[in-house]
Amino acid sequence: MDAREAALRRAHDHAVRWLASLSDRPVPARASVDEIVRALGDALPEGPGVPADVVDLLAEACEPGLTAFPGGRFYGFVVGGTEPAALAADWLVSAWDQNCVMRAASPAYAAAETVAGAWLLDLLGLPDGSAVGFTTGATMANFTCLAAARDAVLRRTGWNVVRDGLAGGPAVRVIAGADRHMAVDLALRYLGLGGPELVRADDQGRIDPVALRQVLAAGGHRPTLVVLQAGDIHSGAFDPFPEAIRAAREADAWVHVDGAFGLWAAASPTYAHLAAGCAGADSWATDAHKTLNVPYDCGLAIVRDPGALRAAMGQRGDYLIQHEQGDPVDKVPELSRRGRAFPVWAALRSLGRSGVADLVDRLCGHARAFAAGIAAIDGATVLNDVVFTQVCAAFGDDDAQTDRVLTRLLAEGTVWISGSTWHGRRVMRVSVSNWSTTDDDVRRALGAIRRASTDA
Incomplete structure (x- = not known):
């Protein structure tokens, strides 16, 4: 000792x-x-x-x-910091060293997962009784939800994918917006479904519901998954959920929402309108280590029908002590994993409903301040409608100028803001995700951007 x-x-x-x-x-x-x-x-x-x-x-x-990464001046990727109670809880996770597979093995973990899951459904306005699985991140949350979706739509045709696999069965059709995140494609690849059929999106990355309806109609009656998104990685835009989900329902499709950082808009009265209608989907994926600011790693796979998730993810072994009400192992791919629900519970208990809403509002407020400050710099142009936490900007008339600004910015070190390519143009992409970012952090960042743009 x-x-x-x-x-x-x-x-x-x-x-x-x-x-x-x-x-x-x-x-x-x-x-x-x-x-x-x-x-x-x-x-x-x-x-x-x-x-x-x-x-x-x-x-x-x-x-x-x-x-x-944990500081208030990192804006390079959509990654949060670590809220204090969640950080302390994560230290306990390592010290407690619990096997989180079964209720019988760790009643404490199963209880924390139960309570945190229920709080999340309430906070995000998702259907009561939905299953909540705690994965490594949004990529595996998408994988988990889409596995449940794949198996469920195949069962409707009479095909048992658990017993018979995919070979010889009906082809599953997957439809997604042209600006979906690459994690969706990766999850589909893992699941043996291949790339999605793409539906055109508008200039902010929102799927076109009229085009979606046309694509659905062109495919006939086949087992179908429709993937929507809450929060475009460049613009922060949200798909028009009511119209898109209505079109998918008419085609008897399973609707999944990739909401890695944007799903948390539903927790804020100010920004909940962005996610309006989202609760009508069948499954949702998000990251707790993004907007909620718990430590890595922690994704959330949420499925309206717990039976569908259990059928896809449930594992059986003679040595397992399984509970009639189900176990954590029934909801995610991994047997061995960290007790991710403990830090989530701690963050939610520490912040409360109003604290989470305030966190979302502050992040969005900082994004608006970034947009206003960048727009005031000579030669800079903000390219997206800043509706959530993402800002995309370009400098000068060519990509080389934007890249020079980015290079100088990273070399100075005051902030980390990375580049991307959006609509064929090089951009500075600002992602505001950290609970500890202050107004002063934003002012310091804008000063660095001004210096970099002047020197470039």
Whole structure:
């Protein structure tokens, strides 16, 4: 116990120093992979070391190579920080080291998953009684939901995919908007369904419901999945759910919503209109480690019909002690996994309904401030309608100018804002996702952008 306690104390001290540095340190890492490899050591030691000393070496070797993702000045990807109660709960997850497969194995985990799941459904306005599975992230949440969807639409035709696989069965048709996220395509590839049929989207990435209806009608009566999105990765736009879901229902299609960061709009009275009608779908995927700001890794797979999810994901083994009301193992692909529901419960309990709404509102407010500040810079153009947490901008008349601004911005280190290509044009993409971002952080970021655009 002495060795373990000493190692934990060292880890705590390093963690506190790291978190305290976030407000002032440059956001990009300062050391290369090769430099950190040398510091960590390339030869495996012949004998054991002192645990506390190992922790010191790890922290000191890696610190120069850490990116300040948890700080308020990282806007490069749609990644949140870690809300305080969720961070502390995640430390307990490692200390408790629970096997989260069955109710019988860890009643505490099963209880936390039950309560957090119910709170999430309430907060997001999704149907009571839906199943909530805790996955690694939105990619696996999409995979999980679409697995339930694939199996369910095949069962309607009389085909048992669990017993017979896909070969020889009816072809499953998947339809998605042209601007869907790549995670959808990846999940479909994992599921053996291939790429989706694409429906045109408008200039903000919203699926065209008239075109969707036409594509559905052209395919005849086949087992069909329709994938919609809450929050375009570039514009933040939301698909028109009422019209799109109505068209899908008329074609007897399963409707899935990829809402990795945007599904949380439903938790805010100010932004809930963006997700209006979304609850009429059959399944939803989102990330808790994005807008809710819990630690990696934590995705959420939500399926209206718990039986459909259990049929796709449930596992049976003679050695498992299975409960008549179901177990966590019935809702996600993994047997071995972290107790992800504990930090989610802690974040929700700490923030409460109004706190989550305020979090969403603040993130959106910062995005609007970014848009206004960038638009005021000579030669800069904001390209999207800023409806949620995403801002896309370009500088000058050619892609090279935008790339020069991005290069200078990263070299300075005040912020991390990355580039992308949208509608064939290079853009600066600002993603506001961190609970700790302040008005001052945004002002500092805008100052850095102005300097980079002037120097470029």
